Amino acid sequence: MKDEEIITLILQGKSELYSILIDRYSGKIFSTAYSYTHDHEEARDLVQEILIKVYNNLAKFKADSKFSTWLYRVAVNSCIDWNRKSNSRILKVAFSSEDNDVFDTIMDESDGPEQALLNNEHKELIRSVVKQMPEIYKTVLILYYFEDLKIQEISNVLDCPKKTVETRLYRAKGILKAQLKQELSGGDSYELQTI
Amino acid sequence: MNCKLYKDMLHSYEKDELDETEKIQVSKHLESCEACRSELTEIRKLRQLMGALKPEGFQLGDMKQSIMSAIQSGKKRLPAYDIKVLAKLGASMVACGIIALALSFTDLGDGIALYAGQISQRLENTESRWNQPITLINKGLSNMSDTIVNLDGMMFKIQQKIEGGM
Numbered sequence A: 001m002k003d004e005e006i007i008t009l010i011l012q013g014k015s016e017l018y019s020i021l022i023d024r025y026s027g028k029i030f031s032t033a034y035s036y037t038h039d040h041e042e043a044r045d046l047v048q049e050i051l052i053k054v055y056n057n058l059a060k061f062k063a064d065s066k067f068s069t070w071l072y073r074v075a076v077n078s079c080i081d082w083n084r085k086s087n088s089r090i091l092k093v094a095f096s097s098e099d100n101d102v103f104d105t106i107m108d109e110s111d112g113p114e115q116a117l118l119n120n121e122h123k124e125l126i127r128s129v130v131k132q133m134p135e136i137y138k139t140v141l142i143l144y145y146f147e148d149l150k151i152q153e154i155s156n157v158l159d160c161p162k163k164t165v166e167t168r169l170y171r172a173k174g175i176l177k178a179q180l181k182q183e184l185s186g187g188d189s190y191e192l193q194t195i
Numbered sequence B: 001m002n003c004k005l006y007k008d009m010l011h012s013y014e015k016d017e018l019d020e021t022e023k024i025q026v027s028k029h030l031e032s033c034e035a036c037r038s039e040l041t042e043i044r045k046l047r048q049l050m051g052a053l054k055p056e057g058f059q060l061g062d063m064k065q066s067i068m069s070a071i072q073s074g075k076k077r078l079p080a081y082d083i084k085v086l087a088k089l090g091a092s093m094v095a096c097g098i099i100a101l102a103l104s105f106t107d108l109g110d111g112i113a114l115y116a117g118q119i120s121q122r123l124e125n126t127e128s129r130w131n132q133p134i135t136l137i138n139k140g141l142s143n144m145s146d147t148i149v150n151l152d153g154m155m156f157k158i159q160q161k162i163e164g165g166m
């Protein structure tokens, strides 16, 4: 059954069908939430909060957009709220002139086929750098790279033009790269002011 | 078009979201521009890297049950309310001819909002039926607790409005 059909039935009183949507989307919401919190328990709490919020607002869902888009919007907004309440570290970025490829470094050091065999230290590093990114860059990175959404979908979720998403992604990748480089080399950092 | 414009388009190019004309333009540019080629390679590497970073160990477990019971009873856990916000709410409810009171039942573990008017009426009714069979009194009490649950749901919605949620 399609999401939209399920929602129609729920709104007609079959609230038990919501469990299908929970099965369908809780994993995705968890992975998004985890990218913000970097903490299992906090992410679980967020998933629960988001799914209850979504249910309570189902009547406001307009069938002219995809349910998943709307769901991501609620999820991202909740994660950003969480982020503002929690004391996140301020990002500092090093601007380095050397141009060795930091993504290569990370991949070369992982001992195996590219997929899934990153060493744990690097996984932690990437996750924590993403977590510390300024909100507007973090969100597009998470949706494009972790959640594998298309630019068009991200632009629907964030309700901003595709061009804006593209520009943010380009900058976000640059920041991520610079920050990874800095963490890997242990170099000095400078307050991020130029973006 | 300069390089910067192409660079911005590469994330779309990678997920095949450009229109035909743009796609051809970017492809042509990539043939001649080393910088943009390496930019695209980076995007692909980063997709691989981050794609391999899915968090492990998420199991729905009993969360599903607690979400379902939360939504089916209409009873949600209430966040702690700011007293000023409550005061404002109170004022607007008085304006609607309703008096709102927030009571904290610490032994229930949850803050529960009650409409004082309705509840006291129910209490009076219950008292006036004191000489009625105990089943009737129980029914009165259970109606009252339904009201509490409904109000709880309302407060949750109001809270969402305050937070400027969806």
Ligand SMILES: [Zn+2]
Binding pocket: B002, B003, B004, B006, B007, B029, B033, B034, B035, B036, B037
């Ligand atoms: Zn170029």
